[in-house]
Amino acid sequence: MRKKIISLLLLLFIAFSLTGCAGNPGGSQAAQTGAATGNGKKLFPIRVAGDGTANGEVVIGNEVGFFREEGIEIVFTGVLKGGATELQTVAQGINDAFIGGHPYNVAQAIMAGIKVKAVAPGMIDDPEFPHVRYLVREDSPIKSLDDIVGKKVSQSSSTSACQDGYLKLYLKQHNLPLDVEWVKLPNPGQQEQALKQGLVDMTTSHPPYSGITVKQPGIRQVGTSYDIVKNPGAGLSVRGFSEKFIEEHPDVVRAFCRALQKSHKWINANQKEATAIIAKKLKVDNQDNVSVFRYEERGIIDPSYMELWVKLSEDINLWKPGAIKATDLYTNEFAPND
Structure with a gap:
């Protein structure tokens, strides 16, 4: 039973x-x-x-x-x-x-x-074509992944070994508290829109949308999945x-x-x-805004x-x-x- x-x-x-x-x-x-x-x-x-x-x-x-x-x-x-x-x-x-x-x-x-x-x-995963990008607004106080403690971070599913999983691993590796508010935004484009509107402090973004988002004015990348694990696997x-x-x-x-x-x-x-x-x-009109x-x-x-x-x-x-x-x-x- x-x-x-x-x-x-x-x-x-x-x-x-x-x-x-x-x-x-x-x-x-x-x-x-x-x-x-x-x-x-x-x-x-x-x-x-x-x-x-x-x-x-x-x-x-x-x-x-x-x-x-x-x-x-x-x-x-x-x-x-x-x-x-x-x-x-x-x-x-x-x-x-x-x-x-x-x-x-x-x-x-x-x-x-x-x-x-x-x-x-x-x-x-690849340094030039990262699996996940971690993006913040240009005016964000977040300068590195160390700064996400106490912040709101978007994710597309409730629990994932990627997206929030990599970040949890990063916090564990650096002896930082797992004090992050995860905001579930499952639909394509939702995470990026929430970031621009200031509803979340950081977005976890995959291709193809990360290619669009990272090139928009006012958006800054603070890390990638490859930065955390440093392995193609x-x-x-x-x-x-x-x-x-x-x-x-x-x-x-x-x-x-x-x-x-x-x-x-x-x-x-x-x-x-x-x-x-x-x-x-x-x-998407401009293919340069898309990533694979x-x-x-x-x-x-x-x-x-x-x-x-x-x-x-x-x-x-x-x-x-x-x-x-x-x-x-x-x-x-x-x-x-x-």
């Missing part, structure tokens, strides 16, 4: 820590198939959460054509909302792949009884499927991983073209990066030490050979 209660609480925690889903739970994969390659061969549909406008390698790679090259049709099922999470919709068969989130999201889902596995890396996101999907469609999973790696390499080498795609999707992530070009999920995330999550008390192992979260079985 106690285990059931813990699993239920973990599911509820995940539901509040991520954004929910509006995908149609009905219908089968076969009903969504229909697109074909140039030689008439049908593409395999992979359903994912979102509306095709998010800032990610699946959206960009889909636009460029890497998934079609691998025989895959990406089917966007709708923006997450309403309390369900991307990983839950994968478990329920609403979506096939999860394409957002970090290792800690996968860990929380697995501990809640959801049978999923990460199969490919996504973004990583700090930005690691992962992509994956349910264990059932992996077992039933191993060749599709392998093709998906190849398409992701192609997308990663192309985005890193073609930043201007990549940001142009995102700017068009977001209907730096992506892992190796096809494997780096074991040391996964260990870093598990340790980070333990350090900020997302779960107890030893509750889950990094090796429980992923497999490199389907990684491209190069």
Whole structure:
């Protein structure tokens, strides 16, 4: 009985820590198939959460054509909302792949009884393309991350191993009190607007909106996630499927991983073209105001990066030490050979 209660609480925690889903739970994969390659061969549909406008390698790679090259049709099922999470919709068969989130999201889902596995890396952290930027107003008394004690800091979810997680880690590393008022602002643009209006003292900002915000007059950057952790693994996101999907469609999973790696390499080498795609999707006139992530070009999920995330999550008390192992979260079985 106690285990059931813990699993239920973990599911509820995940539901509040991520954004929910509006995908149609009905219908089968076969009903969504229909697109074909140039030689008439049908593409395999992979359903994912979102509306095709998010800032990610699946959206960009889909636009460029890497998934079609691998025989895959990406089917966007709708923006997450309403309390369900991307990983839950994968478990329920609403979506096939999860394409957002970090290792800690996968860990929380697995501990809640959801049978999923990460199969490919996504973004990583980089000094020039930081995962998270910490921004304040130009006239703010905050000069460094040391000064956030007693201040209001915005975040997009109630608890995250990134965003506020990095800051909690920073405060712990520097023996500073965890006296910060976290203000949840989940919608795109809300955090930046609240900062400009003086409703919060600092915003935690991701691409693509951090690229817009940091260039606005009166905004100043005081730190990044890379400044805190100083490791590319700090930005690691992962992509994956349910264990059932992996077992039933191993060749599709392998093709998906190849398409992701192609997308990663192309985005890193073609930043201007990549940001142009995102700017068009977001209907931003000046693409110079949009930023994209730096992506892992190796096809494997780096074991040391996964260990870093598990340790980070333990350090900020997302779960107890030893509750889950990094090796429980992923497999490199389907990684491209190069």
